[in-house]
Amino acid sequence: MATGRQQPPWQQPQAHPETSASLPPLKIYNSLTRSKVPFVPLDPNGRKVTWYACGPTVYDDAHLGHARNYVSTDILRRILRDYFKFDVLAGSSETPPIADVKGCLKIISRGRQQHLFTEFVVAHPAVNAEVISTVTTAYKAYLKKNLTLLDPDLPAKRYKDxxxxxxxxxxxxxxxxxxxxxGDNEAKVKMHIKTVSSAAKALVEASTSGTQILSESFYSSVQDVLLPYLDTLYGSTIPSEDYSIFTKLTKKYEDRFMQDVRDLNVLDPDEVTRVTEYVQEIVDFVEQIVKHKFGYVTSDGSIYFDITAFEASGNSYARLEPWNRNDADLLADGEGALAQKTSEKRSKGDFALWKASKPGEPAWPSPWGPGRPGWHIECSAMASAELGKQMDIHSGGIDLAFPHHDNELAQSEAYWHENCANDHWVNYFIHMGHLSIQGSKMSKSLKNFTTIREALSKGDWTPRSLRIIFLLGGWKDGIEITEDLIKAGSAWEEKVNNFFVKTKDLSPEEDSSDAPSDDVLAAALKSTEDAVYQSLCDSFHTPGAMYAISELISKFNSADKVSLNAKDSYAIAHWITSMVNIFGLNGTAGPDSAQIGWAGIDVPEAAKPYLYPLAAMRDSLRQAAKAKTAITGDMLESIVEKGTAAPTEASEEAQPYQQLLTEFSTKVSSLEQADNITKEILILCDRVRDIDLFDLGVYLEDRDNQPALVRPVTKELLLAREEKAARARQKQLEKEKKEREALEKAEKGKISNLDMFRTNEFSAWDEDGLPTKDAAGQEITKSRSKKLKKDWERQKKAHEAWLVSQK
Structure with missing residues (x-):
């Protein structure tokens, strides 16, 4: 990225307040202050950055809403590491960014339910009357709880109506x-409607079908209504010490989640912490909070955080979102099943640090009896165990700000109360905005999502196209995927792709012309570098950086390519390559890569041994045709020899290209017999470029007095081809229309003007065949007679023309 040019004054680094260490003028929007503040790491040298990121609740496949959070987090991490050169990836266990995989209540209940469901299916392999009865009861219970506008005894066959x-x-x-x-409430209702619809349909089919239905299909359709019902019946029978029942589900989906985010080119965390591996640390953490008199024990062995005592000692609670501290719905969501009403809570806002386990829940030993961690305490204990009393950055989705992160802050500062300088556990809280669909956030609980692996496998998105959308939208703002946003992302990607296709073969040493450096283009690059620097210093404002890059490409595209200095072109291409690598748009490529461009701008490697000889043969043919000298058989034979160096054994991927090379060589050899050999050569060269190679995804870009460039077909080229084909189709349709109209006109001219009106519509005519009376014997009016005369004259001309055409 270094250009050797002097930085402007506004780019001069700021200094660390303690050590005068050089720092970039980076400001980050901090949720704690709800403003942009200078970024100054805790590290006295100003380079190491500690970062804890809340991980997913892994009980199902990750969806695009998760992608929004973790891809955006990855973008910020890369910018800090690769652009601002902070030591975010120190490789030391002392200062890693950490992601937690929480074994919270959703995992407990879902793991338990899946275990019970599997047992039920094994015990009832066939769909019989007993199974139908159980599922019918589950269906009614689900209706009663979730779709209160319906009669819970509504028969399944009447459900749809x-x-x-x-x-x-x-x-x-x-x-x-x-x-x-x-909003979300309506999305949740739609989710419940869909869930019951699937079960009702399966019940109707199972009850009326004359043949036995497939149990696998039936159970798949009714699973979501059956799970909670089985849990109410048998959940309490699950042994609390059998942790494998609860961790089996999390292990499966943790592995799938890690693969999903890797597929999106998200960097692995330096360390992954799991709740089940930190239970003793959590117990110790809770003990310390109680010791500091910020937690209290209830009669059942549960521990709650005492917000009143915390604030009475001079601390502040709900610093991130104080306006939500009394929001009953958010408080209930934050506690989940822990939010069972208890008269022993001193305040309705107090939250569980440790909860006595009920039957069917996992339990670990503690000084207060068997129990399990509260949701919020997990992150506090794990992050503190790895990072100590303070960290630079804590991140997560905006939905975690309250109560999860506010409660994390309170309990962590209560834990470190005597040792934490200024009681600041986190210096910078950053929250990623939601990804929305039809006005409602994308959520597993609402089931209004597309999974990451589904989106990638269907081709709806690529890791690059999705990341571009997030870069265009900014990290902290909500994003709703609309057609306009998708078009904007596609246009940006295609513009950069076309730029790289044009510049991929440039090198810093290449300069085919004696043209001086283009001061305008060099100034444009410098201006763009400055604009991007300003944008990224402004709380990682990637939309501004993306716009600046696009504008630079526009200026390059409008420059005079004949006089353009290759070194100027290379400088622009190299810098843009560096930026897309920093943004994670090019796989594992780093910012200092010498290669120009990103993946996808070159033809397949397996095709090259056949494409390059074919292109060389075609270049020689075109050169011979343009030379306007006699083309001999020996000349054609010499040209064909250019293709003999290609391998005779082709892989399956390379076979289409080998076949095309063989066919092209055969056609070239046969040109000696052509009547107009020059014309036939040019037709053959155009066809192999415009049709044969294009259909294989390859385009030959012809250049004056230089070999053709072998390029992959881009979206721009595809669109141009489609538009050209559409114009040709339209031209053909217009031609056919004219021919049809001419034919109709000629056919109409067959009839003589003397006979055209001798029909039942009239009863008398003059010597020219013009009507004088209508069918009823009434005289033709003067106005009508005048109109008929004009038609007669037109037909006379048409008939005379037809007579001429017949001669």
Whole structure:
């Protein structure tokens, strides 16, 4: 990235307040201050950065909402590491960014439910009357709890009609409450409707089918209504010490999650912490909070955080989102099943640090009896165990700000109360915005999501295209994927791709012309570097950086390519390559890579041994045709020999290219017999470029007095080809229309003007065949007679023309 040019004054680094260490003028939007503040690491040397990122709740496949969080986190991490050169990846266990995989209540209940469901299926392999009865009861219980506008005893066969009537407003995009805007509550209702719809359909088929239905299909359809029902019946029978029941599910989805984010080119964390591996540290953490008199024990052995005592000692609670501290819904969501009403809580906002386990829940030993961690304490204990009393950055999705991160802050500062300087556990809290779909955040609980692996496998997204969308949207703002945003992302990607296709073969030493350096283009590069620096110093404002890069490419595209100095072109291409690598848009390539461009701008390696000889043969043919000298058989034979160096054994991937080379060589050899050999050569060269190679995804870019460039077909070229084909089709349609109209006109001219009106519509005519009376014997009016005369004259001309055409 270094250019050797002097930095402007505004780019001069700031200094670390303690050691005068050089720092970039980077400001980060800090959720703690709700403002942009200078970024100064705790490290006295100003380079090492400690970072803890809240990980996923791994009980299902990761979706695009997760991608939004972790890809955006990855972008910021790369910018800190590769652009600002902070030591974020120190390789030391002392200062790693850490992601936690939480074994929270959702995992407990889902793991338990999956275990019970598997047992039920094994015990009932066939769908019989007992199974149908159990599922019917589960269906009714689900209706009663989740779709309260319906009669819980509603027969499955009537469900479709009744739900469409009862929830018509929601199904048509409206809100549950008149006058309000549809959001998460409506999305949740739609999710429940879909869940019950699947079960109701399966029940109807199972009850009416004359043949036995497939149990696998049936259980798949009813699983989501059966799981909670089985849990109410048998959940309490699960042994609390059998942790494998609960961790089996998390292990499966943790592995799948890690693969999903790797597929999105997200860097691995230096360390992954798991709750089940930190239970003793959590117990010790809770003990210390109680010792500091910020936690209290209830009669059942649960521990709650005492918000009143915490604030009375001069601390502040809910610093991230103080306006939400009394939000009952958020408090309930934050506690989940721990939020069971208890008269022993001193304040409704107090939250569980440790909870006595109920039957069917995992339990670990503690000074207060068998229990399990509260949700918030997990992150505090794990991060403190790895990072100590303070960290630079803590990140996560914005939905975690309250109560999760606010509670993390409170309990951690309560734990470090006597040792933490200024009681600041985290210096910078950064929260990624939501990814929305139809106005509602993408969520596993709402089931309104597309999984990462589904989106990638279907080709809806690529790791690059999705990352570009997030870069265009900024990290802390909510993003709703719309058609306009998708088009903007595609346009940016295609613009950069075309730029790289044009510049991929440049090198710093190449300069085919004696042209002086282009001061305008050099100034444009410098201006863009400065604009990107300003944008990224402004709290990682990637939309501004992306726009600046796009504008630089526009200036390059409009420059005079004939007089353009190759070194100027290389400087621009190298810098843009560095930036897309920093943003993670090019796989594992680093910012200092000497290679120009990103993956996808070159033809397949397996094709090259056949494409390059073919291109060389074609260049020689075109050169011979343009020379306007006699083309002999010996000349053609010499040209064909250029293709004999290609390997005779081709891999399966290379076979189409080998076949095309063979066919092209044969056609070249046969040109000696052509009547107009020059014309046939040019036709053959155009066809292999425009059709044969293009259909294989390869394009030959012809250049004056230089070999053609072998390029992959881009979206721009595909669009141009489609537009050209559309114009050709339109031209053909217009031609056919004219021919048809001419034919119709000629056919119409067959009839003589003397006979054209001798029909039943009239009863008398003059000597020229013009009507004088209508069918009823009434005289033709003067106005009508005048009109008929004009038609007669037109037909006379058409008939005379037809007579001429017949001669």
């Amino acid at each position: 009744e739900v469409e009537k009862a929830y018509a407003t929601v199904l048509n995009g409206g809100a549950l409450v008149a006058g309000e805007k549809a």
